[in-house]
Amino acid sequence: MIAYLCQRLAWALLVLVGISGIVFVVVHLSGDPAALYMGPEGTREDYQLLRSALGFDRPLPEQYGLFLWRAARGDFGRSLRHRQPTLPLVLARFPATLALTAAAMLLAVLLALPLGLLSAIRRKSVLDAGSMMFALAGQCMPTFWLGILLILIFAVQLRWLPVYGGDSASAIVLPAVTLGVWAMARTARITRSSMLDVLPQDFLRTARAKGLGEWAVMLRHALRNCAIPIVTALGLELGNLLGGAVITEAVFAYPGIGRLAVEAVINKDVPLIEAVVLTVGAAVLLLNILVDLVYVALDPRVRLA
Amino acid sequence: MPERRARSLGILRASAGARVGAAILVVIGLCAAVPQLLAPIDPTEQRLLARFTPPLSRSADGTFAVLGTDQLGRDILSRLIFGARTSSLIGFAAVLIAGITGTVLGLLAGVRGGVWDHAVMRLADMQLAFPFILLAITVIGILGPSIRNLILVVGFANWAAYARVVRAETLAVRERPFVEAARSLGLTLPHLVARHILPNVSASLMVVATFGIAGAILAEAGLSFLGLGVPVAIPSWGGMLAEGRQYVDTRYWLALFPGAALFMTVMAINLVGDTLRDAFDPYLHVRRSLDQL
Numbered sequence: 040m041i042a043y044l045c046q047r048l049a050w051a052l053l054v055l056v057g058i059s060g061i062v063f064v065v066v067h068l069s070g071d072p073a074a075l076y077m078g079p080e081g082t083r084e085d086y087q088l089l090r091s092a093l094g095f096d097r098p099l100p101e102q103y104g105l106f107l108w109r110a111a112r113g114d115f116g117r118s119l120r121h122r123q124p125t126l127p128l129v130l131a132r133f134p135a136t137l138a139l140t141a142a143a144m145l146l147a148v149l150l151a152l153p154l155g156l157l158s159a160i161r162r163k164s165v166l167d168a169g170s171m172m173f174a175l176a177g178q179c180m181p182t183f184w185l186g187i188l189l190i191l192i193f194a195v196q197l198r199w200l201p202v203y204g205g206d207s208a209s210a211i212v213l214p215a216v217t218l219g220v221w222a223m224a225r226t227a228r229i230t231r232s233s234m235l236d237v238l239p240q241d242f243l244r245t246a247r248a249k250g251l252g253e254w255a256v257m258l259r260h261a262l263r264n265c266a267i268p269i270v271t272a273l274g275l276e277l278g279n280l281l282g283g284a285v286i287t288e289a290v291f292a293y294p295g296i297g298r299l300a301v302e303a304v305i306n307k308d309v310p311l312i313e314a315v316v317l318t319v320g321a322a323v324l325l326l327n328i329l330v331d332l333v334y335v336a337l338d339p340r341v342r343l344a
Numbered sequence: 345m346p347e348r349r350a351r352s353l354g355i356l357r358a359s360a361g362a363r364v365g366a367a368i369l370v371v372i373g374l375c376a377a378v379p380q381l382l383a384p385i386d387p388t389e390q391r392l393l394a395r396f397t398p399p400l401s402r403s404a405d406g407t408f409a410v411l412g413t414d415q416l417g418r419d420i421l422s423r424l425i426f427g428a429r430t431s432s433l434i435g436f437a438a439v440l441i442a443g444i445t446g447t448v449l450g451l452l453a454g455v456r457g458g459v460w461d462h463a464v465m466r467l468a469d470m471q472l473a474f475p476f477i478l479l480a481i482t483v484i485g486i487l488g489p490s491i492r493n494l495i496l497v498v499g500f501a502n503w504a505a506y507a508r509v510v511r512a513e514t515l516a517v518r519e520r521p522f523v524e525a526a527r528s529l530g531l532t533l534p535h536l537v538a539r540h541i542l543p544n545v546s547a548s549l550m551v552v553a554t555f556g557i558a559g560a561i562l563a564e565a566g567l568s569f570l571g572l573g574v575p576v577a578i579p580s581w582g583g584m585l586a587e588g589r590q591y592v593d594t595r596y597w598l599a600l601f602p603g604a605a606l607f608m609t610v611m612a613i614n615l616v617g618d619t620l621r622d623a624f625d626p627y628l629h630v631r632r633s634l635d636q637l
Contacts, residue, residue: 054470061483065487066486175615176607179558179607179610179614180607181610183566183603184603184607187592187599188603191593191596191600195593278475281475282475286477286570289569290589300478304481304482304484307486312486316478320475323473327473
């Protein structure tokens with residue numbers, strides 16, 4: 040168990056180093072990184088000063104080594120725009136995005152499981168066709184368009200829910216629906232197909248023969264055996280949700296990490312971009328490891344080695 | 345092979361969803377191929393007198409706008425039609441890059457095996473473990489938005505799915521008797537790959553590529569929506585949505601139609617893709633015929 044965890048953490052670290060390498064290469068591909076830091080209004084003396092102060096005049100491998108060494112200690116430099124260390128900026132935005140992701144995930148699970156379950160049980164019924172149509176539509180829906188439609192219907196026309204303002208609890212509803220629909224659609228389809236694989240199996244007949252009620256058979260015996268594919272899908276969705284938050288937050292002007300990322304990119308705030316990419320990346324990789332640990336709890340046959 | 349093709353065509357004919365999807369794709373394809381023949385007017389022509397004309401009405405300067413006009417008086421239908429060309433171009437080009445990169449790496453992993461296999465698959469894991477959009481906005485944000493950068497980023501970020509499919513199919517095909525026979529006849533490796541392995545993985549590749557085009561079009565629109573995709577001067581659905589978002593409270597049509605075009609295109613590709621997958625997946629036939637018993 041401990042050995043497995045160490046192996047996974049080492050792998051996650053390797054992925055992060057790879058990602059940091061890509062970001063480093065891209066920043067240097069853009070031409071002169073010192074010019075990115077400087078902006079158009081600096082003088083030639085300022086430029087030379089900045090270049091040597093930030094170490095851009097050193098050989099590339101040395102620069103990358105220094106970058107990694109600093110990043111390992113949580114030091115991604117100072118934000119060019121906000122004029123303060125980047126890591127606290129990123130961490131301050133994290134709770135809002137985590138809340139949004141969690142709400143979206145909760146919504147996805149609460150809708151997807153019953154939809155998938157019911158359409159598998161009532162296969163080829165109107166309910167099945169309807170909910171699978173709904174799921175297909177959800178998967179084809181561009182996030183940003185769905186967000187705009189929801190704003191148009193619920194905030195502009197009906198005036199039920201606020202569009203902007205992250206303070207009130209109801210302000211999270213529209214963004215969470217927008218972000219969660221894709222994961223909901225996918226999970227509903229996976230729940231249905233794995234239920235269809237489980238339904239004809241013998242142990243369900245045994246459970247019925249014992250005299251268990253149909254709901255107990257479905258929930259305790261059938262759905263439980265679909266847990267692994269569903270959790271796998273949801274685990275993969277976690278990464279997508281954190282990534283998808285970038286667009287959702289842009290639509291709703293939601294004050295999370297995705298908006299920080301877009302602002303950083305538009306302002307060419309290189310240290311902030313690096314900090315956001317590596318922090319969110321680390322969060323996604325850690326969540327993936329957690330999902331793997333959930334397998335052990337769900338299925339006693341799974342041995343981590 | 346002919347028998348398989350007939351079967352797939354039979355299924356294409358049978359499914360209503362796929363037929364609707366194919367019809368939509370034909371229309372989109374026509375728009376992408378000859379937009380100048382289909383568009384009512386020049387999509388970049390600004391007419392300040394005709395700003396914000398609602399759909400199905402005549403604007404102040406007397407022209408009729410089927411889907412209305414935007415904040416600069418540009419005709420939305422014309423922009424949608426030219427936007428189809430932008431989306432298709434980027435979708436196809438990105439899938440081509442992803443498909444070629446993925447196929448080469450997948451073949452390398454499947455045919456060579458050993459260290460190569462290990463390296464390619466770990467690289468694919470790495471790619472799949474990381475949220476694409478974060479890397480995409482970083483790369484495009486720093487290198488600058490352009491159609492070329494967009495194609496390169498969306499293309500190179502999606503090779504992993506192709507590599508996995510090609511590798512899996514290659515491993516399965518490699519052990520089959522006809523490949524062994526070809527090898528024992530002294531065929532060289534490139535010949536073996538070209539004549540025996542590639543034709544066998546092409547069906548699966550086609551299915552992955554079909555869904556890949558939908559993904560690439562969505563990614564392009566998402567990045568354009570963030571202002572990091574197609575430059576503003578070129579009509580694109582994502583860019584139109586981004587502009588329309590500012591007026592959503594009073595002029596709904598600016599954002600409604602480009603989103604609908606995007607949704608319908610992706611839906612159509614998915615419907616056709618589902619049918620292709622059903623047609624090419626041999627296991628599904630077994631399951632389907634068991635159902636009918």
